Amino acid sequence: MRKTRISTPIRYLINTALIVVLWVLLTVVISASGLKGEYYRGIMITIGINIILATSLNIVCGYLGQLPLGHAGFMAVGAYSGAIFMKSTPAAALLRAGNSAAVIPYLIIAVVIAAVVAGLFGLLIGIPALRLKGDYLAIITLGFGEIIRVVLTNIDSVLGFKVTYGASGLARIPKFTNFNVMYVFTVLILFLIHVFMKSRHGRAVLSIRDNEIASESVGINTTFYKTLAFVFSAMLAGVAGCLYAGYLGSLYPSTFKFMKSIEILVMVVLGGMGSMLGSIISAVVLTALPELLRSFSDYRMVVYSLALVLMMLFRPKGLMGTYDFSMGDTLERIIDRIRFGGKSRKEVQG
Amino acid sequence: MTFSLLIAQLINGLQTGSVYALVALGYSMVYGIIKLLNFAHGDIIMVGAYMVYYAIASFALPPIVAVILAVGVSTLLGVTVEKVAYTPLRSAPRLSLLITAIGVSFLLENGAQLVFGADQKSMDPMVTGSISMGGISVSYAAIVTIVVSVIAMVVLTIVVNRTKIGKAMRAVSEDMGAAQLMGISLNRTISMTFAIGSALAGIGSVLYLCAYPQASPTMGSMLGIKAFVAAVLGGIGSIPGAMIGGFVIGVLEALVAAAGFSMWKDAAVFLILIIVLVFKPTGILGKKIQEKV
Numbered sequence: 001m002r003k004t005r006i007s008t009p010i011r012y013l014i015n016t017a018l019i020v021v022l023w024v025l026l027t028v029v030i031s032a033s034g035l036k037g038e039y040y041r042g043i044m045i046t047i048g049i050n051i052i053l054a055t056s057l058n059i060v061c062g063y064l065g066q067l068p069l070g071h072a073g074f075m076a077v078g079a080y081s082g083a084i085f086m087k088s089t090p091a092a093a094l095l096r097a098g099n100s101a102a103v104i105p106y107l108i109i110a111v112v113i114a115a116v117v118a119g120l121f122g123l124l125i126g127i128p129a130l131r132l133k134g135d136y137l138a139i140i141t142l143g144f145g146e147i148i149r150v151v152l153t154n155i156d157s158v159l160g161f162k163v164t165y166g167a168s169g170l171a172r173i174p175k176f177t178n179f180n181v182m183y184v185f186t187v188l189i190l191f192l193i194h195v196f197m198k199s200r201h202g203r204a205v206l207s208i209r210d211n212e213i214a215s216e217s218v219g220i221n222t223t224f225y226k227t228l229a230f231v232f233s234a235m236l237a238g239v240a241g242c243l244y245a246g247y248l249g250s251l252y253p254s255t256f257k258f259m260k261s262i263e264i265l266v267m268v269v270l271g272g273m274g275s276m277l278g279s280i281i282s283a284v285v286l287t288a289l290p291e292l293l294r295s296f297s298d299y300r301m302v303v304y305s306l307a308l309v310l311m312m313l314f315r316p317k318g319l320m321g322t323y324d325f326s327m328g329d330t331l332e333r334i335i336d337r338i339r340f341g342g343k344s345r346k347e348v349q350g
Numbered sequence: 351m352t353f354s355l356l357i358a359q360l361i362n363g364l365q366t367g368s369v370y371a372l373v374a375l376g377y378s379m380v381y382g383i384i385k386l387l388n389f390a391h392g393d394i395i396m397v398g399a400y401m402v403y404y405a406i407a408s409f410a411l412p413p414i415v416a417v418i419l420a421v422g423v424s425t426l427l428g429v430t431v432e433k434v435a436y437t438p439l440r441s442a443p444r445l446s447l448l449i450t451a452i453g454v455s456f457l458l459e460n461g462a463q464l465v466f467g468a469d470q471k472s473m474d475p476m477v478t479g480s481i482s483m484g485g486i487s488v489s490y491a492a493i494v495t496i497v498v499s500v501i502a503m504v505v506l507t508i509v510v511n512r513t514k515i516g517k518a519m520r521a522v523s524e525d526m527g528a529a530q531l532m533g534i535s536l537n538r539t540i541s542m543t544f545a546i547g548s549a550l551a552g553i554g555s556v557l558y559l560c561a562y563p564q565a566s567p568t569m570g571s572m573l574g575i576k577a578f579v580a581a582v583l584g585g586i587g588s589i590p591g592a593m594i595g596g597f598v599i600g601v602l603e604a605l606v607a608a609a610g611f612s613m614w615k616d617a618a619v620f621l622i623l624i625i626v627l628v629f630k631p632t633g634i635l636g637k638k639i640q641e642k643v
Contacts, residue, residue: 067445069452128628134444135387139578140627143620146575150617157613258571262456269449301460308453313438316446 004335011328018327019187030179041179047287048182049244052189054267054279056236061265062274062322063197064229065209067138070125070145071237072260076152076253077121078114078238080164083173083245085110092174100178107176111185111242118238119231121148126230130223145261152253169252170245177246185243189236193276196232205229209274266304270311272318277325354486359608360601365492365561367600368499372554373577374584374592375506376428376547382523382587383543385444389451390431392574393458394548398424398555399565400466407473421552428548429541437537455571462567470566477560491560502553503593506546510589515542523587572616579623585636594634 006014026044030037057071086092089106125144129137152164164170196202204225207215216222245251267286271278290300311318373395380388398420405416435454439447480489510516518539521529530536558573559565576599584595599619606615626633 065445067448128624132627132631135381135385135448136582136627136631138448139387139575139582140624142575143579143623147617147620150614154613258575262452265449265452273445298464301456302464305453305456305460309435309450309457312442312446312450312453313435316439316442 004332004339006328006332014331015327023183026183027179043288043291044179045177045182045243045247047284048186049240049247050264050267050283050287051186051280052236052240052243053264054271054283055190055193055276056233056240057264058268058271058273058276058279059193059196059205059229059233059236061268062272062279063202063205063209064226065273066130066226066230067134067265068129068141068230068233069138069258069261069265070141070143070148071233071264072256072258073125073141073145073148074118074122074234074237075241075244075260076148076251076256077241078118079241079245079251079256080152080170081117081238082110082114082242083170083251084163085113086174086176086246087170087172089174091176092172095174095176100176103174103176107181107246110176110246111239114238114242115235116238118241119235121238122231122234123227126227126234130226130230142258142261145256145258149253149256152256164253167253169250171250173245173249173251175246175249177243182243182247185239189239190276190280193236197276201225201228263304266308269318270307272320272322274322275318275320275324277323278318278320282319355608357486358488359604361486361488361492363601363604364597365495365600366603367580367597368496369554369558369561369573369596370577370580370599371593371596372499372502372550372557373573374580374596375503375589376551376554377574377578377581378584378586378589378592379519379543379547381581383519383540384436384440384447386436386447386451387578388547389448389455389574390458391428391547391551392570392572392577393455393462394424394428394431394551394570395555395558395573396462396565396567396570397427397458398552399559399569400462400471402476402556402559403471403473403565406476407471413476417553417556420556421549424552424555425545425549428544428551432541432544437540455574459567459571466565466567468567470564472564473559475560475563476556495557495560498553498557502550503589506550507589509546515539519543576616576619579619581633582623583626583633585633588633588635591633591635 030041030044033040053071053075057068060066060068086106089110091103091106094100094102125141129140129144132140153167155164156162156166197205204215204220205228207218207220208222208225212222263286267282268279270286271280271282286304373391376391376394377388380386380391401420401423402416405411405419406413411419431454435450436447439450475491477489477491477494480487481493482488510519518529518534519542521532521534522536522539526536529539558569577596580595580599581592582595583598584591584593586592599622602618602622603615606612606618611618
């Protein structure tokens with residue numbers, strides 16, 4: 001047992017301070033590296049998008065214990081709905097005029113739209129999909145993901161007017177995602193997931209993973225919580241998609257192939273299913289590594305898939321297992337160590 | 351649509367459907383025995399197709415050698431994958447096994463991209479010419495495909511129902527523990543299942559090349575997924591079910607394409623899958639298994 005206790009408000013204060021420090025640090029790195037700063041900024045934004053994608057998939061994959069293979073589909077839905085909304089606003093003109101502060105309200109609406117639309121799709125897909133388990137759930141979500149992609153590619157010919165611009169891609173989306181926007185949303189979403197998982201609803205989701213029948217028998221509405229986790233995960237993937245659209249400025253249905261879902265899954269599995277820290281670390285490493293080792297890029301997917309197989313064979317829990325990091329707990333442990341020296345915890349307790 | 355066009359499309363559908371059926375059999379057998387959705391199965395077809403391509407287009411070997419090579423390499427690959435990646439995980443959670451299968455599938459796809467190159471390799475059609483029957487022209491390739499796959503299925507049914515190894519396979523899929531107590535070698539039976547499934551995939555790859563004479567690293571993934579849909583549609587674990595499912599999917603695709611929606615045929619296949627999974631998850635011929643607490 002730890003003797004030192006840090007109260008919750010102080011914990012939040014420490015975490016907020018650290019988040020600000022990290023922001024300052026990254027901003028300094030970007031502005032200090034001159035021409036390369038733009039390049040670093042791009043990598044960091046991609047990392048942010050991948051962090052949101054990985055941690056959101058982790059909700060269903062790690063915490064709920066199911067294996068969905070259609071995460072890219074939700075990302076696509078969010079990306080297209082956010083992008084189509086942004087194109088209809090005067091955001092592009094505002095951005096061209098350098099007035100990025102005026103874009104913020106539009107940006108927030110776009111993100112909300114993306115989340116809601118992706119969430120609706122999550123509900124639509126989750127209700128039938130979550131009646132099934134394991135392989136069937138995997139294959140049905142895969143099917144839905146592919147249907148979303150086919151629809152995005154071909155919907156224009158059915159509607160008779162241009163919405164998604166099919167395979168040629170949706171271009172000239174206002175580029176509203178800058179580093180600060182990405183940073184704020186990443187932190188916000190990580191916080192949301194954290195709060196959700198620490199709430200009784202999050203505990204209910206975890207109990208379903210550990211034993212569905214037992215949790216049902218203690219009165220947890222398993223269908224409701226499975227759907228809730230699935231929809232929540234889909235909404236966050238939609239937000240990631242929206243920010244992705246705002247970063248790249250153009251969207252193609254072929255980006256959101258089955259391969260994309262697998263890439264996200266690799267991040268979650270390597271990091272450890274059920275560990276937010278693991279998802280974050282592997283999202284950072286798997287995004288930055290191929291960028292830093294350009295000559296390695298041909299082998300990227302080979303290494304990914306090999307890593308996936310080897311990880312399953314030798315360390316099926318992933319890098320972090322289900323361990324999650326808590327700044328407050330770590331500080332408490334360090335302070336204990338300082339106050340009570342090298343004594344073991346048992347001695348301190350006695 | 352004229353009647354003769356409809357018939358022609360139906361025959362086209364049966365041709366693709368018989369390839370799906372052959373591949374679906376592999377999925378179904380493996381799923382029946384170790385409850386694993388073997389994602390790598392589709393990619394074994396891809397490797398088989400490359401073997402045929404290299405044998406015929408690069409080394410100008412006679413087609414029969416190409417077929418033997420494709421079937422041999424596919425079988426070997428299937429058994430190797432099972433031994434290296436799946437056997438160590440036999441007692442692991444199903445999720446780990448499934449993720450491993452996805453990993454193997456992507457390893458094969460990306461490995462093929464490095465070894466064979468990312469571009470599509472086109473070759474001359476192996477079987478050419480067609481026959482006219484009552485105003486409907488049927489290609490020899492379609493006839494060969496349908497006949498070969500029907501023969502393969504008949505042989506498979508005989509193997510499963512009449513031979514000792516077939517009996518062992520049925521026993522293991524029914525109750526692994528009890529089968530082991532009866533002195534059935536689990537490792538050998540499971541390997542044999544993978545070998546037979548992969549050999550069928552090898553035959554499937556040759557027949558696929560008859561219909562679409564080109565090989566690419568990603569050709570297996572969509573083919574594999576559709577074959578899996580066929581297996582689920584027919585009732586996973588059931589051999590006649592896999593055949594029926596394969597033909598249904600093939601014909602459905604051809605009809606959707608004939609109706610002018612060829613861009614939507616993938617969506618149609620998945621829609622069927624979803625409808626089946628929601629309303630009758632056990633498929634057309636599947637058995638209902640009650641989950642025990």
